[in-house]
Amino acid sequence: MKALVLFSGGLDSTTCLALAVDKYGADEVLALSISYGQKHTKELEAAQRVAEYYHVKLQTLDLALIFADSDCSLLQGSTADIPKTSYAEQLSETDGKPVSTYVPFRNGLFLSSAASVALSHSCEVIYYGAHSDDAAGNAYPDCSSAFNDAMNTAIYLGSGNQLRIEAPFVSKTKADVVAEGMKLGAPYHLTWSCYEGGEKPCGLCGTCRDRAAAFAANHIADPAL
Amino acid sequence: MKALVLFSGGLDSTTCLALAVDKYGADEVLALSISYGQKHTKELEAAQRVAEYYHVKLQTLDLALIFADSDCSLLQGSTADIPKTSYAEQLSETDGKPVSTYVPFRNGLFLSSAASVALSHSCEVIYYGAHSDDAAGNAYPDCSSAFNDAMNTAIYLGSGNQLRIEAPFVSKTKADVVAEGMKLGAPYHLTWSCYEGGEKPCGLCGTCRDRAAAFAANHIADPAL
Numbered sequence: 141m142k143a144l145v146l147f148s149g150g151l152d153s154t155t156c157l158a159l160a161v162d163k164y165g166a167d168e169v170l171a172l173s174i175s176y177g178q179k180h181t182k183e184l185e186a187a188q189r190v191a192e193y194y195h196v197k198l199q200t201l202d203l204a205l206i207f208a209d210s211d212c213s214l215l216q217g218s219t220a221d222i223p224k225t226s227y228a229e230q231l232s233e234t235d236g237k238p239v240s241t242y243v244p245f246r247n248g249l250f251l252s253s254a255a256s257v258a259l260s261h262s263c264e265v266i267y268y269g270a271h272s273d274d275a276a277g278n279a280y281p282d283c284s285s286a287f288n289d290a291m292n293t294a295i296y297l298g299s300g301n302q303l304r305i306e307a308p309f310v311s312k313t314k315a316d317v318v319a320e321g322m323k324l325g326a327p328y329h330l331t332w333s334c335y336e337g338g339e340k341p342c343g344l345c346g347t348c349r350d351r352a353a354a355f356a357a358n359h360i361a362d363p364a365l
Numbered sequence: 366m367k368a369l370v371l372f373s374g375g376l377d378s379t380t381c382l383a384l385a386v387d388k389y390g391a392d393e394v395l396a397l398s399i400s401y402g403q404k405h406t407k408e409l410e411a412a413q414r415v416a417e418y419y420h421v422k423l424q425t426l427d428l429a430l431i432f433a434d435s436d437c438s439l440l441q442g443s444t445a446d447i448p449k450t451s452y453a454e455q456l457s458e459t460d461g462k463p464v465s466t467y468v469p470f471r472n473g474l475f476l477s478s479a480a481s482v483a484l485s486h487s488c489e490v491i492y493y494g495a496h497s498d499d500a501a502g503n504a505y506p507d508c509s510s511a512f513n514d515a516m517n518t519a520i521y522l523g524s525g526n527q528l529r530i531e532a533p534f535v536s537k538t539k540a541d542v543v544a545e546g547m548k549l550g551a552p553y554h555l556t557w558s559c560y561e562g563g564e565k566p567c568g569l570c571g572t573c574r575d576r577a578a579a580f581a582a583n584h585i586a587d588p589a590l
Contacts, residue, residue, distance in 0.1 A: 201431060206478055209485040238525045244484035245477060248523045252470060252477035253431055259469035260434040282523035290519035297515060298473045298507035300463045 142168040143306075144258040145267040146250055147198070149173065149187030150333045151351060152269030152309065155321035157194060159308060160267050162324055166195045170261055172254055176246065177204035177215045179222070179337050186332035193327045201253060213240040214335060222335045224344040227279040239279045241335060241346065247282035248291060251305065255295045258303055266295070271309040271317055273350055285310045314350050315357035322358065329363040341365070367393040368531075369483040370492040371475055372423070374398065374412030375558045376576060377494030377534065380546035382419060384533060385492050387549055391420045395486055397479055401468065402429035402440045404447070404562050411557035418552045426478060438465040439560060447560045449569040452504040464504045466560060466571065472507035473516060476530065480520045483528055491520070496534040496542055498575055510535045539575050540582035547583065554588040566590065 143160045147153045160169045171194075173187040184200070191198035213220035222241060223230050230239045247270065254266045268288070275284035292305040309317050321328060333351045334341035341348050341364070355362045368385045372378045385394045398412040409425070416423035438445035447466060448455050455464045472495065479491045493513070500509035517530040534542050546553060558576045559566035566573050566589070580587045 206426060206481050207485065209482070211485075236525075237527075242525070243481075245480040245520065245523055245528075248519055249474075249477040249481050252474040255470040256431050256468075256474050257434070260432065260436075278525055281525040284522060287519055287522040290515050290522060294473055294512055294515035294519055295470065297509060297512040298470055300461075300467070300503055300506040302462075303470075 141170045141261040141263050143265045143267060144170045144172055144254055144261070144263045146254045146269070147171040147173050147187055147191070149183040149185070149190055149331060150269075150347075151321070151328060151331050151354070152271060152314070152317055154190050154328065154331050155317050155324070155326050156267040156269040156308065157190065157196065158321060158324040158326040161194050161196065169194075169196045170257075170263065171196050171198045172257055173198055173200050174250055174253065175200065175202045175204060176243065177207050177217060179214060179216055180332070180335050182334075182337055183332045186330060189330040190327060193330060199257065201257075203249065203253065206249065207243060210244050212243045214243055222345050224342075225346075226349050227346045228277065230346065231277045231279055236278070238281055239346070242280055245282060247280075247287075251291050251295065255299060255303055259299055263303065265304055265306050268305055268307045269309060269317070270307055271312055271314050273314045279346075314354035318354045318358050322360070331364055366395045366486040366488050368490045368492060369395045369397055369479055369486070369488045371479045371494070372396040372398050372412055372416070374408040374410070374415055374556060375494075375572075376546070376553060376556050376579070377496060377539070377542055379415050379553065379556050380542050380549070380551050381492040381494040381533065382415065382421065383546060383549040383551040386419050386421065394419075394421045395482075395488065396421050396423045397482055398423055398425045399475055399478065400425065400427045400429060401471065402432050402442060404439060404441055405557070405560050407559075407562055408557045411555060414555040415552055418555060424482065426482075428474065428478065431474065432468060435469050437468045439468055447570050449567075450571075451574050452571045453502065455571065456502045456504055461503070463506055464571070467505055470507060472505075472512075476516050476520065480524060480528055484524055488528065490529055490531050493530055493532045494534060494542070495532055496537055496539050498539045539579035543579045543583050547585070556589055
């Protein structure tokens with residue numbers, strides 16, 4: 141294998157998968173999907189569908205026990221509700237801290253797990269779909285460009301210079317991600333983003349709002365709706 | 366809790382635990398011990414003994430599945446033997462790569478897991494016992510000072526500036542670690558280092574050799590023998 145894609149079944153990582161398959165071919169790409177006790181396990185079903193669409197091997201990991209003591213509102217163990225406002229509104233009430241759906245160091249843990257798995261398969265690159273909208277205002281500090289640079293250095297050095305991160309959208313917006321994915325024909329109709337595990341996307345949580353805005357900015361309808 | 370100690374039950378992390386307990390008090394320290402499919406599960410029993418000695422809470426995690434596809438000689442799934450030579454001798458045959466007992470990005474994964482757990486308990490610091498002997502010649506690149514700096518930056522930024530790494534020995538030798546531990550009265554008689562899971566330490570693997578040399582440099586007998 142050449143590339144591992146950290147893969148949630150959402151819009152950003154599906155676009156990463158499209159890029160990796162385009163560059164390396166499906167046989168050289170491994171998708172890694174991580175269960176972590178999230179309320180929206182529906183994204184894992186979406187990951188399965190998208191991986192099948194691209195004929196790439198999908199590996200799954202369950203890391204939920206690591207977050208057993210977290211009170212993050214995104215997790216099944218939490219009694220807190222997922223906020224129904226935009227990230228900007230949420231940040232006005234967090235006193236400089238991340239939003240309540242920030243899962244403690246989740247992306248660092250995911251990238252590190254991806255590095256361990258990638259090295260076991262001799263991959264030379266990890267694709268990671270963080271983008272600048274999620275990092276804005278430090279809503280998700282583990283999506284920022286500075287965080288990504290540090291993790292990339294850690295993974296490159298800590299692997300004995302064998303592995304690096306490719307984060308193609310880290311300085312781009314979610315609207316840019318959609319534009320890129322449309323060019324590549326990414327199967328957005330198979331993806332899932334909403335934080336709630338309902339029958340249909342709620343349309344109100346932070347990620348539903350961001351997804352809708354990204355499609356609107358590209359003047360196209362969300363094919364998953 | 367104030368501090369999380371990444372804790373294997375070996376000599377280096379026991380010295381870290383001694384430092385953290387000395388600074389914060391046992392009630393404010395959480396020890397995290399990780400099972401990862403290592404052949405020497407005896408170190409986990411040692412971790413239990415040392416945690417009891419210090420009356421600190423010990424949390425355990427099992428991350429073995431992440432390394433399911435690795436051929437690292439330290440792991441139970443590998444048929445390769447653990448080398449019976451010094452790291453310097455091993456490195457002369459690896460063509461610039463890490464030694465065969467390097468577990469792919471293990472310390473990055475452990476630090477990231479520690480970060481997720483630490484944030485769930487409101488800890489502000491992670492103690493990590495890497496030292497310069499293990500990093501020499503890139504035997505274990507995830508023990509180097511440069512790797513640690515990058516991980517520390519990633520954890521500080523990725524946590525929204527809430528958490529940092531304290532790696533007190535990253536520029537010191539294992540002999541320095543022993544000298545520090547002896548001052549603190551660390552219970553080295555309860556620790557386990559050998560990579561083999563035998564009744565007694567083999568005395569020949571890389572870590573047995575390093576441990577013996579560290580005690581010899583301090584002109585004291587290893588209290589675990």
